[in-house]
Amino acid sequence: MVLQEINQALQRGDVNGVTQGIKSALEQGLEPRQILNEGLLAAMEVIGIKFKNNEVFVPEVLIAARAMNAGMEVLKPRLIETGVEPIGTVVLGTVKGDLHDIGKNLVRMMFEGSGLTVHDLGVDVSAERFVEAIKEYKPQIVGMSALLTTTMGEMKATIEAIKAAGLRDQVKIMVGGAPVTAKFAQEVGADVYAKDAAEAAFEAKKLVY
Amino acid sequence: MRLKVIACEVLTREFCLCAASSPHVVDLEFTQKDAHENSAALRGLIQEKIDGASEGQYDAILLGYGLCGNGTVGLVARSTQLVLPRAHDCCTLFLGSRLKFKEHFSQNPSQPFTSVGYMERGDSDVRTSDLRETLGLNRTFEEYAALYGEDNARYIMETLYPAFTMDKHGERVVFIRVPETDTGDWAARFQEKAEREGKEFVELEGSIELIKRLVHGQWGPEEFLVVPPGREIEGVYDWDEICRLSQEGE
Numbered sequence: 001m002v003l004q005e006i007n008q009a010l011q012r013g014d015v016n017g018v019t020q021g022i023k024s025a026l027e028q029g030l031e032p033r034q035i036l037n038e039g040l041l042a043a044m045e046v047i048g049i050k051f052k053n054n055e056v057f058v059p060e061v062l063i064a065a066r067a068m069n070a071g072m073e074v075l076k077p078r079l080i081e082t083g084v085e086p087i088g089t090v091v092l093g094t095v096k097g098d099l100h101d102i103g104k105n106l107v108r109m110m111f112e113g114s115g116l117t118v119h120d121l122g123v124d125v126s127a128e129r130f131v132e133a134i135k136e137y138k139p140q141i142v143g144m145s146a147l148l149t150t151t152m153g154e155m156k157a158t159i160e161a162i163k164a165a166g167l168r169d170q171v172k173i174m175v176g177g178a179p180v181t182a183k184f185a186q187e188v189g190a191d192v193y194a195k196d197a198a199e200a201a202f203e204a205k206k207l208v209y
Numbered sequence: 210m211r212l213k214v215i216a217c218e219v220l221t222r223e224f225c226l227c228a229a230s231s232p233h234v235v236d237l238e239f240t241q242k243d244a245h246e247n248s249a250a251l252r253g254l255i256q257e258k259i260d261g262a263s264e265g266q267y268d269a270i271l272l273g274y275g276l277c278g279n280g281t282v283g284l285v286a287r288s289t290q291l292v293l294p295r296a297h298d299c300c301t302l303f304l305g306s307r308l309k310f311k312e313h314f315s316q317n318p319s320q321p322f323t324s325v326g327y328m329e330r331g332d333s334d335v336r337t338s339d340l341r342e343t344l345g346l347n348r349t350f351e352e353y354a355a356l357y358g359e360d361n362a363r364y365i366m367e368t369l370y371p372a373f374t375m376d377k378h379g380e381r382v383v384f385i386r387v388p389e390t391d392t393g394d395w396a397a398r399f400q401e402k403a404e405r406e407g408k409e410f411v412e413l414e415g416s417i418e419l420i421k422r423l424v425h426g427q428w429g430p431e432e433f434l435v436v437p438p439g440r441e442i443e444g445v446y447d448w449d450e451i452c453r454l455s456q457e458g459e
Contacts (some may be wrong), residue, residue: 014358015361058346059353059357059365060357062364062368063357063361066361066364097315097316097319098318098319124319148318149276149278149297149298150314150315150446151319152446153447153448179248179276179278179279179444184444
């Protein structure tokens with residue numbers, strides 16, 4: 001019952017509802033992992049599906065992700081105590097020369113909402129910076145975004161730089177952005193193409209589980 | 210030759226001028242500026258117009274676009290060949306050459322640009338966007354507050370809106386002045402607005418020559434992709450080739 005309440009509160013972006021719900025669930029002796037899976041992640045998954053189906057839009061995703069993060073603040077210490085590890089780490093950025101961040105920010109929100117730890121490098125991110133971040137954060141996934149046909153080539157350059165640094169086998173590379181296609185993703189040697197933020201989160205979860 | 214032009218309306222002045230001096234018979238049709246907001250819709254719209262030409266009606270259909278966010282990628286020539294400039298977007302068409310585009314924009318591809326045609330068609334100077342509406346971001350603080358509560362409304366405004374504004378202080382904005390179609394006080398108005406917003410105004414001299422060669426039937430392979438009947442346009446996403454024919458059977 002309380003899990004259902006947490007789930008519903010998260011979907012409507014009710015920060016207090018989520019944090020209070022988690023506190024009562026813990027007091028009732030529910031397992032932190034169960035609260036995470038059935039209360040928080042299940043709700044974000046619903047939001048993801050609704051977003052994909054145009055039933056909810058960016059503001060709803062944003063406030064749901066915010067409630068998710070607030071819930072995680074409460075739950076995280078208990079998850080660590082019980083030995084639950086974060087499900088995965090992602091390094092994310094918009095490629096060099098490209099200053100667009102709407103899509104990339106949405107992907108970040110959806111990733112965080114899926115329980116992934118995200119290191120967002122921002123916009124205009126050089127190939128070298130991606131390489132450094134892989135060394136620093138040791139992510140399972142690298143996500144790249146481009147909104148311009150002029151900057152899509154940077155995705156290829158970045159993948160080449162990751163290869164040259166000997167890091168290609170350590171990461172799965174995901175690409176997206178309005179002009180990016182599955183065919184292009186394949187041509188430049190990415191592992192996964194995602195056509196929107198919800199699909200990115202869905203594919204990312206497949207990669208880390 | 211009898212030629213059909215399908216072009217974005219921001220290039221209306223340039224195409225009309227070139228059609229007037231063309232040795233060929235040229236029919237002109239324009240699509241609305243805001244059609245480029247959705248590349249799939251733009252592609253559908255152009256393909257529909259291509260398909261509307263009956264067999265033998267034209268010697269070629271000329272496309273007054275660039276890749277335009279992939280809006281022209283995937284277009285198929287039916288019974289009539291298509292000709293597309295090797296360009297990422299209309300910036301190259303205003304500048305008159307992809308080399309000039311590369312020279313000015315390769316170090317900063319996100320730099321906003323405009324022109325007389327861009328400014329006079331539509332209500333925004335640099336680009337119009339219904340993206341906010343598509344993403345559900347066209348509401349006021351009060352409307353968000355009514356929907357999600359004040360705290361969440363504040364969060365939405367603070368988190369998303371800085372990222373959604375094109376008004377970045379100190380940014381360079383470019384006005385491309387094509388001498389033959391330079392009319393009105395658009396450049397001055399744009400400069401004044403840029404300076405008021407603390408942006409660096411840059412004026413570049415454009416050229417009508419690329420559009421002229423397209424409409425006059427001078428389709429050198431360096432500058433244009435000629436798409437024979439049955440073939441499809443594919444994107445290359447570099448600074449030189451930009452577009453090519455897709456492999457047959459794809």
